[in-house]
Amino acid sequence: MKRTYNKDIGEQVGQEVVVSGFVHTLRVQSKIIFLILRDVTGVIQTVVEASSPAFETAKGLSHESVITITGRVKEAKQAPGGFEINVSSLEVLSVADPELPIPVVVKGSDEETEAPTRFDYRWIDLRKPEKTKIFKIWTALEKGFRKYWDNNNFIQLYPPAFMSTPSETGAEVFTVNYFDRKAYLAQSPQFYKQMGMASGFEKVFMVAPVFRAEESFTTRHLTEFTGWDFEISYVNSHHDVMDAEEGMIVSGFEQVLKEFPETKIEVPSQPFPRITMLEAKKILKSLGVESGEEHDLSPEEERAISEYVKKEHNHDFVFIHEYHKSKSAFYHMRLEEGSDRSRRADLLYRGLEVTTLAQREHRVDILTKQAEEKGMSLEPLKDYINFFRYGCPPHGGAGIxxxxxxxxxxxxxxxxxATYLPRDVKRLNP
Amino acid sequence: MKRTYNKDIGEQVGQEVVVSGFVHTLRVQSKIIFLILRDVTGVIQTVVEASSPAFETAKGLSHESVITITGRVKEAKQAPGGFEINVSSLEVLSVADPELPIPVVVKGSDEETEAPTRFDYRWIDLRKPEKTKIFKIWTALEKGFRKYWDNNNFIQLYPPAFMSTPSETGAEVFTVNYFDRKAYLAQSPQFYKQMGMASGFEKVFMVAPVFRAEESFTTRHLTEFTGWDFEISYVNSHHDVMDAEEGMIVSGFEQVLKEFPETKIEVPSQPFPRITMLEAKKILKSLGVESGEEHDLSPEEERAISEYVKKEHNHDFVFIHEYHKSKSAFYHMRLEEGSDRSRRADLLYRGLEVTTLAQREHRVDILTKQAEEKGMSLEPLKDYINFFRYGCPPHGGAGIxxxxxxxxxxxxxxxxxATYLPRDVKRLNP
Known part of the structure; x- marks a missing residue:
């Protein structure tokens, strides 16, 4: 008989069904056992009567064992969801150790167990329905992004993780023992996306891990995380890149709300507010929030400007753009020739930076000059700079x-x- | 004015259009210049007459420079595609060095340049339309796989690359300098997929890089490659895993043929032929192909059995299954208790192994016993074995x-x- 998911039980009243899942709770009485079964779609109450041949087996079950139940569905007002299953047979597929290292509860478990212990037992931690849901929503969000990429003829590429020289500064890069030499793990797929532009691919996206050897202990830094990256050719400025990113985000949010309408987000209106760094600093000054840093935003300033935009424009997103050259990479195109401002933008969402984007400098002479001005050694950049030597369209992109x-x-x-198996300075397991 | 793609020029006869791309070929005569422009969709002939203000600029162009052209479309029987553009203005976006390290031709270039040199200049190599197309087809294939995953409620997860202990044997694993200790790069996301089953996710897929420190110099081995992985719960045997993989492949091939109907593939009929290793060896013996290896197939045997299946069943795919325990991992479930055969299957496509799949052993006592029988040390496997200690559904999966x-x-x-930027023992650039 085909298995029924717990969420669909209500459609089978009066029918015999087969359900499978984890033993979520078990209440044993002398004549009856109430067993709540949990699968990926939710929980269902099952009832084993003393007359059932499954009674003895059910009695000895441990929490979190995995079982398959056959039984008849009936309406039951007092049961969660309004239905229950009267068990006729029960098969044990996996026996759980009776001593669980952390509890599995439907809500509120995080207050009960310290984070380090929860992450040591991440596979049990993730059984909580609200944790599983994090990854269902991630799946939906990416599906929405991909719809945009698909509808706009993007080509997907996979960048390598191994590099022969560290990208950019060489700081914060992981070193790998690579046969008789060293390799370095890519800190960003950006150079490879740009190579795709030099190959004439015009629009590409990449979904790949990014590695950062930063000794950070904040709530928003990991040594390894997934990046969504795109790059597009024939842009006129960084505004075209912002337009594209808005399209992706709208598509992603629409998909999340389609699958999970209860999610507390709104499909953002386009265009998103765009504020230059100079304007942002003026606004922050008027709000009395100042960091002392002239050309960048502190986390506090990011939160304050986001709150301001929410209040003034009722928008959860804001692009901060036209960064000073001192806060721009050598490959960021300047606003105009000779300007001290660049075509870089950061996207803040609810007070947190989620993206850096830019139009890149694709002219090899200016690119070389800007690298030299930053005091960079050109030798390790040779491969990168060569990408632009044999023709390359103007282009820009973002990493999300x-x-x-x-x-x-x-x-x-x-x-x-929000990370399946987070990795940081201290954590490499499970 | 909005840019028109080269493939759409025919819809604009008599109209003024803007096109952008690389200077593919240039034929300068005293009174006229023929310039073929290449974009991601194809090539178009453009004509610059001596009377055009663009004539002097066009005359000085180098091959592979990137330009934007404005001009009027007309029918032209002798031009490729049947249309050409009469150029009124021309803007140079990027000047290519006149000395190209490798040529960019539409077809047949691979005979002209040795592979190592082509890969040194991979970004130019990929400009050839038939090379760009490889990645368009990859994009379509993955889109088709994702349709299957989407329609069947799979959750996408991203596995970490960093591990605290080498998975499986410890051989062929890359070591990373990780702050004050060592980390290892995942050779497979399999253990993390299985963890998802222990978390009750039921159906997951992962798209992630896989790292192999193999000193291989074959045509089918790289040190880093993209893997498509899935894992499903509540399987009855490895046949359920084969069924799922067939569904994915059919969906992928349908998508490729929808977007590129000229591709020389067929949507395979289901079920795919499934031959046990014992049967396969009998067939090979009758064909006079023998490797001397009793329990595995040599590359020659893989080709021979594929040819046999093509001839007998007119099918490009064949599953070889029920491997001997000596060719099965400790985590492969045996066919039956005490059997010397396992629930492992390999998928061959046109003579090449493209997948290994299996039902996994999810019972902690048998799993431990099988690891010990293989002479493995249990200590580095502790985290993995613990996944099955607190309840885990029966499950299986494949890596593609x-x-x-x-x-x-x-x-x-x-x-x-077929790899954007291949990495092997010798190659780490560009």
């Missing part, structure tokens, strides 16, 4: 951290909670 | 190498040609 996005969508306290 | 798939779909000579 889906973990941070999910963290803000679900109001999670830490990006680790 | 999309690079190998694409290689066989397009009949490429080497998996490197």
């Amino acid at each position: 951290g889906p973990g941070r996005f999910i963290m803000k969508i679900l109001d999670l306290p830490n990006v680790r909670e | 190498g999309p690079g190998r798939f694409i290689m066989k779909i397009l009949d490429l000579p080497n998996v490197r040609e």
